[in-house]
Amino acid sequence: MTGSGAALDALGDPNRREILRLLADGGRSVQEIADRLPISRPAVSRHLKLLRGAGLVVEEPHGTRRIYRLHDDGVRAVEEYLRQVWGSVATRFTLAAENLPERTDEER
Secondary structure, three states: OOOOHHHHHHOOOHHHHHHHHHHOOOOEEHHHHHOOOOOOHHHHHHHHHHHHHOOOEEEEEEOOEEEEEEOHHHHHHHHHHHHHHHHHHHHHHHHHHHOOOOOOOOOO
C-alpha cells in the first residue's frame, strides 16, 4: 500500500470525513468534535486514533485536554495521490474525446 493508502482507507468512513472537515477550520478537542457529531465521545476518540495512525491528524496536549489538528503531511499525501490519479484520468478522457468520430445529424 502506498503512503497515502492508510489515509484513503481512513477516509472511507463518513464520521471520519466529517471530523476532518471540522478540523479544517482549526484545532478542536475530542469534546468539541463530539458535540458536533451524532456519535459518542468514545467513538470520536476511536476515530481520531485511526486518523492519527493514518497520518491525517496530530494531537497536541493542552493541560488535561488534547487538541487535534490536521496533519499537513498526511493531507498532502492524499492530495498528491488524487492529483496523480485524476490528472491521468483527465488526460485519458481528453484524448478519448478528441479522437471520437464526428457524429452525423442522424446520430444526434
